[in-house]
Amino acid sequence: MHLVLFSSLVPVDNPASGFDIANRAVLDGLLALGHRVSVVGFLQPGRKPAPGCEMHLLGELEVTNAKVGRLQKLNWLAAAFLNRTSVSSAKMLVVSAGRIQSILDGLAPFDGLVLNSVQLPAAFAQVFRPYPSIYVAHNVEASSALENAERAKGAFERYLFRREASYLERYEQQLAQNAVALWTFAEADRLGFGRAVADRAFVLPLVTGWDAPILPEVQRQHDLGLIGTWSWRPNRLGLDWFLDQVVPHLPTDMSIAIAGHLDGTPIVSHPGIRFVGRVPDARAFVAASAIVPLISRGGTGVQLKTIETFELGMPSVATQASLRGIDMVPANCIATDDPAEFARLLVEKVGRARTGVSQRLNGSLFHQAQQTRMMQVMRDVLPDLAAGGDNGRGGKAVATPIDRSRRRAMMTGAVTASNAALSQRLILGIPVADPGWANAFAFASEVAARPTGQIRLAFLNANNANLMMKDAEYRDVLQRQVVLPDGYGVDIASYLFHGDMFPANLNGTDFVPALLTYIDRPMRIAMIGARPDVLLRATDNFRKHAPWHEFRPVSDGFFDRSRSREILADVRAWKADILVVAMGSPMQEKWVDAHVGPQDARLVITVGALFDFVAQEFPRAPKLLRRLRLEWFYRLAMEPKRMWRRYILGNPLFLLHVFLHKLTGRARMSVGEAGPGARKY
Known part of the structure; x- marks a missing residue:
C-alpha cells in the first residue's frame, strides 16, 4: 500500500x-x-x-x-x-x-x-x-x-x-x-x-x-532516578506530587536524581535530591538508578517513560496513571497511588538493591510483546x-x-478492544458513561473475561458529586475510573447540560446483581467491605443468586489500612476475575485507586452499601417507588437521623452545583473541607 x-x-x-x-x-x-x-x-x-x-x-x-x-x-x-x-x-x-x-x-x-x-x-x-x-x-x-x-x-x-x-x-x-x-x-x-x-x-x-533497547552497563550512581519533560504540565503535576507528598516519607540518606527540563527549580528540603537538568544519554541515566519511580498524575494517553522503563527491565514503583495503556505489567513493578505506600515500596526496593539484588528483568520480552x-x-x-x-x-x-x-x-490476540465501548458525557467536569443496560453489561462482562488489564467502575450520584466538589483528591480519582450514572440527580444534570437524560439508571445496587446474572461464564468474585456478619450474609445470598460463580468474602471494610497489601495478596492468590469493594464513598474509590493494581482483578467495582442491601440489613424501597425514582425518599423515611443531611441538605446543594456549572460553564469546588488543590467559590 x-x-x-x-x-x-x-x-x-x-x-x-x-x-x-x-x-x-x-x-x-x-x-x-x-x-x-x-x-x-x-x-x-x-x-x-x-x-x-x-x-x-x-x-x-x-x-x-x-x-x-x-x-x-x-x-x-x-x-x-x-x-x-x-x-x-x-x-x-x-x-x-x-x-x-x-x-x-x-x-x-x-x-x-x-x-x-x-x-x-x-x-x-x-x-x-x-x-x-x-x-x-x-x-x-x-x-x-x-x-x-x-x-x-x-x-x-x-x-x-x-x-x-x-x-x-x-x-x-x-x-x-x-x-x-x-x-x-x-x-x-x-x-x-x-x-x-x-x-x-x-x-x-x-x-x-524498533530495536529492543539495551540497558547500558554503568555503575549505580543514585537510588532513585526520575527523567522527563517537566515543563509539560501533566508531568509537572506528577513531579510536584512526588516532591510534596512522597519525598517527606523517604529517609534522608536516599539519593534522588531528577533529570530533564524544568521551568524553575522546586524548593526542596530533602538533602539527597539533585536536579541534573538535561542529560546526554537518557538510558545511561536510567541504568545508573537502582529504582525508577513512575509518577504520572494527570493527562491522557500512554506514558512513554513507563514503556521505556519496562523495555529496559528496570524495577519500578508506579502510579496507576503511569500504567495507562499497559496491559502486561512486569513483575518488578508495583503500583500504588498512596504517597506513604509509594515511599515505603521505594524504600523496600532500594534496600534490596543495596544488598546486591538488582531486581532487573529481561526487558526485551516486554518489547517483543508490544511490537508484535x-x-x-x-x-x-x-x-x-x-x-x-x-x-x-x-x-x-x-x-x-x-x-x-x-x-x-x-x-x-490480546489487542485491547471492546465491542461495547462506552461513550461519555461530562457532569460537573467528570466524564460519565452513558450506555443502556445491555451495553453496560456487555462492556463489563468483556472486561472481566480479559486475560490482562483492568477497568474500575464507580458510580456518580448527587451525594458523591457533592463530596467530589469539596475534595480535589476524590475528583482526581473519579477522573481515572469509568463512572456510571446513578440516580435522578445526575439525570437532571444531564438534561440541563446535554439535552437528554441518561439511557439507564445504572445504580450499583441494581447493576451488580443483574451483571452477575448476565455473565454466564463462571467467574471468581472477591468481596471486600461492610461488617463481618453483613459480608458473610451477602456472600451467601450472592451464591444463591448466581450459583455458577464463586464468591469469596476476603475482608470486612473496617480492616487496618496497613493490611491492604496482605488482603490484596489473598485476592491475587485466589486469581479473582472481579473485585467488589463496599466501603462507602469516597473511601472505597480512594482505596482502590491507591492500592488495587491490574494484577489483582480484571474488573473492580466500588458499590457503597450494596452488601447491606444484599444481606437484607436494609430493606429496598418498593418497586413502585424505585420506578418513580423516589428510593431516596424511602431511605429518608426509614432512616431520618442518618439520611436527613444527605437528602434534605445534599439534594439542593447538588442542584446548586449544577446551576452554577450551567451558569459559569465550569465545575467549581465548594467551600468546606477541601482537599489539596481544591478551588473555592
Whole structure:
C-alpha cells in the first residue's frame, strides 16, 4: 500500500519526547509491514528527519511553548482567534490549504491517509475530508485541556484552556467519525471517543524504538532516578506530587536524581535530591538508578517513560496513571497511588538493591510483546483503509466498520478492544458513561473475561458529586475510573447540560446483581467491605443468586489500612476475575485507586452499601417507588437521623452545583473541607 502520513511534526532520526517516540513507532510499524509511506509535516529546528521514507517537509517550525518568546505566543493566540480555531492548530497555519492539496495531488495515487494527532489534521480538515483515513489520537487532547483549565492559575488562563478544549473536542470527534479506523495508545482514550466509532477504534501498543533497547552497563550512581519533560504540565503535576507528598516519607540518606527540563527549580528540603537538568544519554541515566519511580498524575494517553522503563527491565514503583495503556505489567513493578505506600515500596526496593539484588528483568520480552501486538493491529486494520475510498483519486471516502468476526479475532490476540465501548458525557467536569443496560453489561462482562488489564467502575450520584466538589483528591480519582450514572440527580444534570437524560439508571445496587446474572461464564468474585456478619450474609445470598460463580468474602471494610497489601495478596492468590469493594464513598474509590493494581482483578467495582442491601440489613424501597425514582425518599423515611443531611441538605446543594456549572460553564469546588488543590467559590 501507499500511505500518506500527515503529522504536525515529522518523525525524526533520534526521537526524544514522548510525541517523537510515538510518531516514530507508528512510522516504523508501517514500514516494517512493507508499505510505502510518504510523510508530510513540519520539522522541529535542529532535528533530522527519520530515514527510510519519503519526506515532504512544510518547513521548520518550533511548536513548543516553552521554547518560544512571548511575542510568538501572542501571534499564535491572535491567529487562533482570527481563524476561530484552537491555538495548537493555529500554529500550523503558516502554510496554506492550497499547498497541502498540491502535495496530495503530487503523491497520488495512494491508498489513504494516516492523520497523526489532531493539530495538523484539524487545521486542514477540509482538505483531508474526502480521502479515506486512519486517525491516530496520541491523547484525548480535549480532556487534557479541560484538566489544565481546572488547575489554571487565573481566570484568563482558565478561559483559554476551556476555549482550547471546546475546539479540540469538536475536531477530535470529527476526525474520528470521518476515519476508517481510529488508533489510540491507551484503553481509556479509546473509550473517550464513544460508541459511534466503537467498531473501528483500537488500542495500538507502542515501543520506544524498533530495536529492543539495551540497558547500558554503568555503575549505580543514585537510588532513585526520575527523567522527563517537566515543563509539560501533566508531568509537572506528577513531579510536584512526588516532591510534596512522597519525598517527606523517604529517609534522608536516599539519593534522588531528577533529570530533564524544568521551568524553575522546586524548593526542596530533602538533602539527597539533585536536579541534573538535561542529560546526554537518557538510558545511561536510567541504568545508573537502582529504582525508577513512575509518577504520572494527570493527562491522557500512554506514558512513554513507563514503556521505556519496562523495555529496559528496570524495577519500578508506579502510579496507576503511569500504567495507562499497559496491559502486561512486569513483575518488578508495583503500583500504588498512596504517597506513604509509594515511599515505603521505594524504600523496600532500594534496600534490596543495596544488598546486591538488582531486581532487573529481561526487558526485551516486554518489547517483543508490544511490537508484535502493534503490528497485528496495523495488519488487521489497514485493508479497511484501502477499501474505504478510491485510492486518492478523488471522491468521498466511506468509513466502513471493521468486520465483527475479524474484530473478535483481534481481541483474542490480546489487542485491547471492546465491542461495547462506552461513550461519555461530562457532569460537573467528570466524564460519565452513558450506555443502556445491555451495553453496560456487555462492556463489563468483556472486561472481566480479559486475560490482562483492568477497568474500575464507580458510580456518580448527587451525594458523591457533592463530596467530589469539596475534595480535589476524590475528583482526581473519579477522573481515572469509568463512572456510571446513578440516580435522578445526575439525570437532571444531564438534561440541563446535554439535552437528554441518561439511557439507564445504572445504580450499583441494581447493576451488580443483574451483571452477575448476565455473565454466564463462571467467574471468581472477591468481596471486600461492610461488617463481618453483613459480608458473610451477602456472600451467601450472592451464591444463591448466581450459583455458577464463586464468591469469596476476603475482608470486612473496617480492616487496618496497613493490611491492604496482605488482603490484596489473598485476592491475587485466589486469581479473582472481579473485585467488589463496599466501603462507602469516597473511601472505597480512594482505596482502590491507591492500592488495587491490574494484577489483582480484571474488573473492580466500588458499590457503597450494596452488601447491606444484599444481606437484607436494609430493606429496598418498593418497586413502585424505585420506578418513580423516589428510593431516596424511602431511605429518608426509614432512616431520618442518618439520611436527613444527605437528602434534605445534599439534594439542593447538588442542584446548586449544577446551576452554577450551567451558569459559569465550569465545575467549581465548594467551600468546606477541601482537599489539596481544591478551588473555592
